Amino acid sequence: MPAETMDELVSLCKRRGFIFPGSEVYGGLQGTYDYGPLGVELKNNLKAAWWRSMIYERDDIEGLDSSILTHKLVLRHSGHEATFTDPLVDSRESKKRYRLDHLLKDQTPAVLEMLAARLEIDNNLSAMVAALLAHEDAGSVLKAARVLEPGENKVGDWTSPRLFNMMFKTTVGPVVNDENYAYLRPETAQGIFVNFKNVVDSTARKLPFGIAQIGKSFRNEITPRNFIFRVREFEQMELEFFCTPGTDEAWHDTWLEARIAWWQSVGLSRERIQVLDVPREDLSHYSKRTYDLMYHYPSIGFEEIEGIANRTDFDLGSHSKNQDSLNLTARVEPNTDSTEKLTIAHPETQKPIVPFVIEPSAGVDRGVLAVLTEAFTKQTLENGETRIVLKLRPHLAPIKVAVIPLAKNREEITSVARALKQRIQALGLGRILYEDTGNIGKAYRRHDEIGTPYCITVDFDTIGQGKDGAVSLTDTVTVRERDSMAQQRVKISDLEGFLREKLR
RNA sequence: GCGGGAGUAACUCAGCUGGUAGAGUGCCACCUUGCCAAGGUGGAUGUCGAGAGUUCGAAUCUCUUCUCCCGCUCCA
Numbered sequence A: 001m002p003a004e005t006m007d008e009l010v011s012l013c014k015r016r017g018f019i020f021p022g023s024e025v026y027g028g029l030q031g032t033y034d035y036g037p038l039g040v041e042l043k044n045n046l047k048a049a050w051w052r053s054m055i056y057e058r059d060d061i062e063g064l065d066s067s068i069l070t071h072k073l074v075l076r077h078s079g080h081e082a083t084f085t086d087p088l089v090d091s092r093e094s095k096k097r098y099r100l101d102h103l104l105k106d107q108t109p110a111v112l113e114m115l116a117a118r119l120e121i122d123n124n125l126s127a128m129v130a131a132l133l134a135h136e137d138a139g140s141v142l143k144a145a146r147v148l149e150p151g152e153n154k155v156g157d158w159t160s161p162r163l164f165n166m167m168f169k170t171t172v173g174p175v176v177n178d179e180n181y182a183y184l185r186p187e188t189a190q191g192i193f194v195n196f197k198n199v200v201d202s203t204a205r206k207l208p209f210g211i212a213q214i215g216k217s218f219r220n221e222i223t224p225r226n227f228i229f230r231v232r233e234f235e236q237m238e239l240e241f242f243c244t245p246g247t248d249e250a251w252h253d254t255w256l257e258a259r260i261a262w263w264q265s266v267g268l269s270r271e272r273i274q275v276l277d278v279p280r281e282d283l284s285h286y287s288k289r290t291y292d293l294m295y296h297y298p299s300i301g302f303e304e305i306e307g308i309a310n311r312t313d314f315d316l317g318s319h320s321k322n323q324d325s326l327n328l329t330a331r332v333e334p335n336t337d338s339t340e341k342l343t344i345a346h347p348e349t350q351k352p353i354v355p356f357v358i359e360p361s362a363g364v365d366r367g368v369l370a371v372l373t374e375a376f377t378k379q380t381l382e383n384g385e386t387r388i389v390l391k392l393r394p395h396l397a398p399i400k401v402a403v404i405p406l407a408k409n410r411e412e413i414t415s416v417a418r419a420l421k422q423r424i425q426a427l428g429l430g431r432i433l434y435e436d437t438g439n440i441g442k443a444y445r446r447h448d449e450i451g452t453p454y455c456i457t458v459d460f461d462t463i464g465q466g467k468d469g470a471v472s473l474t475d476t477v478t479v480r481e482r483d484s485m486a487q488q489r490v491k492i493s494d495l496e497g498f499l500r501e502k503l504r
Numbered sequence B: 001g002c003g004g005g006a007g008u009a010a011c012u013c014a015g016c017u018g019g020u021a022g023a024g025u026g027c028c029a030c031c032u033u034g035c036c037a038a039g040g041u042g043g044a045u046g047u048c049g050a051g052a053g054u055u056c057g058a059a060u061c062u063c064u065u066c067u068c069c070c071g072c073u074c075c076a
Helices: A008-015 A038-057 A071-079 A100-105 A109-120 A125-134 A137-142 A188-192 A196-202 A248-265 A314-318 A366-374 A410-426 A440-452 A492-502
Strands: A019-021 A034-037 A061-064 A085-090 A097-098 A162-163 A169-171 A181-184 A207-216 A231-241 A273-277 A290-298 A301-312 A356-363 A376-380 A388-392 A399-403 A431-435 A455-458 A476-481 A487-491
Touching: A008 A019, A008 A366, A008 A376, A008 A440, A019 A366, A034 A038, A038 A162, A038 A207, A038 A231, A038 A248, A038 A366, A038 A388, A061 A196, A071 A181, A071 A188, A071 A314, A085 A100, A085 A125, A097 A100, A109 A125, A109 A137, A125 A137, A181 A273, A188 A196, A188 A207, A188 A231, A188 A314, A231 A248, A248 A273, A248 A301, A248 A356, A273 A301, A290 A366, A301 A314, A301 A366, A314 A356, A366 A376, A388 A440, A399 A410, A399 A440, A410 A431, A410 A455, A410 A492, A440 A455, A455 A492, A476 A492, A487 A492
Parallel strands: A061 A207, A399 A431, A399 A455
Antiparallel strands: A019 A034, A085 A097, A085 A162, A169 A181, A207 A231, A231 A356, A273 A290, A290 A301, A301 A356, A376 A388, A455 A476, A476 A487
């Protein structure tokens, strides 16, 4: 039974060192979280699993790590400068906040006419939005034009609209002025698009193929909320899969299935994943069609964990020069800044074309949250006590094995345990921990709670000092399995094979 | 940003008709402990989210501010 509330996850994460609030000693910084000793292992393991499935286990995908600081022209031509800046207006009366363009769209023609007249411009939505933003007393203009409060039949008491920019800007170079800025990327995808030519030229890739990247992205969310679900600094795992126009819809469906299967491979149950075919009116500016994978999170219900979008030829087309020669299907803004045509040979005709793009874009942090949710288990034992177990898949577990001496004040046992820890660590399976709390039951529970799949206990039998003098158990250890709590005796010499098999 | 709720030890929380801070769990040390949160002894950690005000005296009352939770709004 997975976690039921976000609070119990937050509490476990803090207590055991998975995730902490950012800048906490100064009261916290909204929308930031830090990954602790166990969190970083879990997160790295999740990313490694994704990377393995994309780059190593397939033959048609290359990796990339592009920079976070991004040229403003990249994000201008990608359409983000325009779409990531929302003009917001508040109603003083109802205390509600609206996007100015949405608000105006819902007004009657008569109101819009009056507004245009007051602003002394044409009755054109985007022109009016721009004019209102530039106007000193736009709130009064809205009132004078009798802009109605939605859902109520009366004129709203409007504030002047303000721009809310979802992209972080930062100054580049020593001189601070209006021109010397760059953006922190709001998605890793653009780094892939602007490197398309570089990758094609350096790897001789032919369609269809993909470029995958894992990295940080930044969005100045209005309301970061729900633990690591919506944060201002987050990590994405994105694949841009380039294919011949016409094959895009089939690839879109193929990737949808592949991605659902992958999430199941990291432990998510199919019942807690829903596919949302995003309605046309909710699509992003670049998308022809998008499937959102929704995961059933605790407290907040089904929310997006990954978006799988058909971005058509919009992005490569937008970043290309001489667009008129490219037969683009997407509507793109003219680009006189780019120095390249982002094309590749059509697999049959060999003519240069702009490929279509299928983009499975997953949130790493949302993935970690989902994996934790699913793994979190409260179990009532036979003796009536409850234990908390993180039933993580072994390849995701932060600690793979804990080596525990049965008695911590017996040098002959602890020395064997320490040596065994080093020996197992050298197998390269991940992090192995030497654990000497001195109380075997406590150590087991602790490792249940952080998801350690196996605990190995070195006892008196191991060193040939068993009570009943059972010499046959010399050089064996107890291996205790996390989920079943079952124990078995394993020869130290067989441990390598045992663990390699179990921890795959 | 608005409305509501909340911030006390690492976690969960008590204390809140103003009188100088507690419990359980956890953590550390030593002893004990021969496999599922055992026991004993000792110990550390709080400017009671922050700042200001009222008061002889504030965790407690007032104001401001920050953070978190819920709702609205936003969510490429």
